[in-house]
Amino acid sequence: KAGVTQTPRYLIKTRGQQVTLSCSPISGHRSVSWYQQTPGQGLQFLFEYFSETQRNKGNFPGRFSGRQFSNSRSEMNVSTLELGDSALYLCASSLALTSGMGEETQYFGPGTRLLVL
Amino acid sequence: AQTVTQSQPEMSVQEAETVTLSCTYDTSESDYYLFWYKQPPSRQMILVIRQEAYKQQNATENRFSVNFQKAAKSFSLKISDSQLGDAAMYFCAYRQDSNYQLIWGAGTKLIIKP
Numbered sequence: 001k002a003g004v005t006q007t008p009r010y011l012i013k014t015r016g017q018q019v020t021l022s023c024s025p026i027s028g029h030r031s032v033s034w035y036q037q038t039p040g041q042g043l044q045f046l047f048e049y050f051s052e053t054q055r056n057k058g059n060f061p062g063r064f065s066g067r068q069f070s071n072s073r074s075e076m077n078v079s080t081l082e083l084g085d086s087a088l089y090l091c092a093s094s095l096a097l098t099s100g101m102g103e104e105t106q107y108f109g110p111g112t113r114l115l116v117l
Numbered sequence: 118a119q120t121v122t123q124s125q126p127e128m129s130v131q132e133a134e135t136v137t138l139s140c141t142y143d144t145s146e147s148d149y150y151l152f153w154y155k156q157p158p159s160r161q162m163i164l165v166i167r168q169e170a171y172k173q174q175n176a177t178e179n180r181f182s183v184n185f186q187k188a189a190k191s192f193s194l195k196i197s198d199s200q201l202g203d204a205a206m207y208f209c210a211y212r213q214d215s216n217y218q219l220i221w222g223a224g225t226k227l228i229i230k231p
Contacts (some may be wrong), residue, residue, distance in 0.1 A: 034219050043208065056216045089159060094217060103219035106217065108162035114148075 002027065004033040004093050004109035010116045018079040021112045025072050025093030031055075033106060034066060037078040040060075049074055050096055078114075086116045121146045121211050123222035130199045130228050137184075138194045138225050142207030149215035151185065151192045154225075157205040165207070168192065196227075204229045 005024045009063075013019050025032050034046040045058040047067035066076040078085055092106035120143045130136035142151070153165040168176045168185050175183050180197045184190040196203055 019142050031217055033219070035219070042223050043210075043219075045220070047219045048217045058218065058220050090162060092162075092219075104217065105164060106169060106219065107164065108154075110159070113160075 023091030029093035031096035
């Protein structure tokens with residue numbers, strides 16, 4: 001079974017632009033979570049989607065948004081990019097057999113490395 | 118708010134020896150999960166081992182085992198017979214039972230000496 005895939009793998013943008021990152025979960029997985037990883041702040045939770053609904057959101061400004069499609073694929077968007085948005089963005093998927101959490105493990109994609117100039 | 122602390126920024130071990138990575142956490146929840154993830158230079162985050170808080174028995178996965186001390190809020194990872202391929206950043210993570218948000222420690226860089 002294919003793992004979590006993320007596209008693109010690398011991205012260079014300039015300040016003020018916007019960017020969209022994509023995540024395809026493991027087949028059959030219904031929950032998708034996004035994380036930002038930077039040298040200064042470490043790993044931080046952005047948001048989690050299940051059944052096309054955002055269930056949980058981290059402490060990030062409104063410039064960071066996401067969505068999930070009916071096939072469970074997810075996108076995250078960052079508008080008005082700032083230098084501090086340069087990071088590795090990781091996506092993780094979970095089976096989520098029911099709408100509850102239960103004993104679920106998150107499996108991660110390879111990440112998208114975003115550089116903002 | 119829940120927090121996870123990894124007090125060892127870097128550890129080194131001789132190949133074939135045993136090393137223990139430390140992790141402490143703070144929570145007022147009773148139901149939660151703890152994880153160790155490995156991130157090699159490829160940056161792919163790989164699950165090493167998980168522990169359910171309601172289980173008293175420590176989790177083991179081949180050469181990897183944990184020492185889970187719930188009262189002390191401690192969750193250390195022991196790697197036996199260290200191999201060169203174990204070299205990576207190791208992250209301790211916490212998740213409460215009610216959502217999928219992982220709260221991460223700062224990570225420990227593990228160096229394996231041949």
